[in-house]
Amino acid sequence: MNIGNAAEASGLPAKTIRYYEEIGLIRPRRDANGYRAFGRRDVHKLAFLARARALGFSIEECRALIGLYEDEKRASEDVKALTREHLKRIDTRIAELQGLRETLAQLVAACAGDHRPDCPILADLARDSAITDMGEVSR
Amino acid sequence: MNIGNAAEASGLPAKTIRYYEEIGLIRPRRDANGYRAFGRRDVHKLAFLARARALGFSIEECRALIGLYEDEKRASEDVKALTREHLKRIDTRIAELQGLRETLAQLVAACAGDHRPDCPILADLARDSAITDMGEVSR
DNA sequence: CTTGACCTTCCATCTGCTGGAAGGAGCATA
DNA sequence: TATGCTCCTTCCAGCAGATGGAAGGTCAAG
Numbered sequence: 572m573n574i575g576n577a578a579e580a581s582g583l584p585a586k587t588i589r590y591y592e593e594i595g596l597i598r599p600r601r602d603a604n605g606y607r608a609f610g611r612r613d614v615h616k617l618a619f620l621a622r623a624r625a626l627g628f629s630i631e632e633c634r635a636l637i638g639l640y641e642d643e644k645r646a647s648e649d650v651k652a653l654t655r656e657h658l659k660r661i662d663t664r665i666a667e668l669q670g671l672r673e674t675l676a677q678l679v680a681a682c683a684g685d686h687r688p689d690c691p692i693l694a695d696l697a698r699d700s701a702i703t704d705m706g707e708v709s710r
Numbered sequence: 711m712n713i714g715n716a717a718e719a720s721g722l723p724a725k726t727i728r729y730y731e732e733i734g735l736i737r738p739r740r741d742a743n744g745y746r747a748f749g750r751r752d753v754h755k756l757a758f759l760a761r762a763r764a765l766g767f768s769i770e771e772c773r774a775l776i777g778l779y780e781d782e783k784r785a786s787e788d789v790k791a792l793t794r795e796h797l798k799r800i801d802t803r804i805a806e807l808q809g810l811r812e813t814l815a816q817l818v819a820a821c822a823g824d825h826r827p828d829c830p831i832l833a834d835l836a837r838d839s840a841i842t843d844m845g846e847v848s849r
Numbered sequence: 850c851t852t853g854a855c856c857t858t859c860c861a862t863c864t865g866c867t868g869g870a871a872g873g874a875g876c877a878t879a
Numbered sequence: 880t881a882t883g884c885t886c887c888t889t890c891c892a893g894c895a896g897a898t899g900g901a902a903g904g905t906c907a908a909g
Contacts, residue, residue: 606887622835627810640832650831651823658814665807668800671766675797684790692789693779696761745856
């Protein structure tokens with residue numbers, strides 16, 4: 572199976588598959604003409620990667636997951652721990668974004684949004700809470 | 711004010727400030743020795759950028775926001791529209807992450823997390839829904 | 850005069866691809 | 880056999896948004 576078919580079968584773009592080979596996630600064999608030759612296991616692995624990436628796992632996490640997947644002696648404990656870590660990061664990220672969302676929604680609500688220049692949004696961005704007045708001559 | 715003080719006053723790392731100059735967000739003057747010289751307005755602008763970035767606006771959005779901020783004839787409408795767009799993107803992102811979160815939480819819950827190799831998480835990643843069996847000989 | 854804390858520029862690196870150029874391989878058709 | 884067309888190859892560049900480090904200039908204190 573050439574890369575085009577492997578791409579179609581796995582759902583990953585050919586470019587991405589080449590990239591995954593480059594960083595050592597997969598190691599397809601080569602035909603005499605230099606073309607990559609993907610077997611069923613390769614395609615399966617690519618689909619595994621596609622799914623893991625879609626769930627937000629990083630490339631390095633994917634590498635670890637594939638390692639665990641291929642290790643018959645793995646402990647599900649390890650997979651769970653990795654996934655829990657990832658979940659925690661997502662929760663953190665969601666909380667951050669919800670904080671931003673809150674603030675932005677308030678600003679949008681406060682802004683008249685008309686032809687006049689007065690704008691609570693800009694006022695908020697320009698508030699100098701962060702600026703320590705050093706008493707310096709500004710020039 | 712040198713870059714170190716400007717960094718402290720604005721809350722941005724010196725490296726970031728240099729980068730912002732490189733991409734044309736700020737244009738501090740230079741002293742005779744080549745050192746950047748930041749005035750009050752520069753520092754204010756940096757703090758504005760820091761706040762806008764912290765709210766998740768992209769660099770290009772920040773550029774637009776600064777443009778609006780410095781335009782006395784701006785319409786608050788434009789600021790509001792920009793912010794609303796940003797808010798929409800954040801909502802989309804939150805929704806995506808919540809989808810992932812849901813799936814991951816289910817997987818974590820389903821996994822025993824013990825010394826045994828059986829793992830619903832790996833099973834999920836390896837499900838071949840995405841793989842079309844092309845009926846091909848795999849090599 | 851030396852030390853140390855600054856400052857400068859330039860180049861490389863990170864994540865995870867993606868786009869494009871230049872050229873080879875394979876197959877169908879004229 | 881020549882031509883076309885699609886696929887494949889490698890290599891290089893670029894996206895966002897910084898960040899790290901090397902090599903070297905500047906400045907004030909002791």
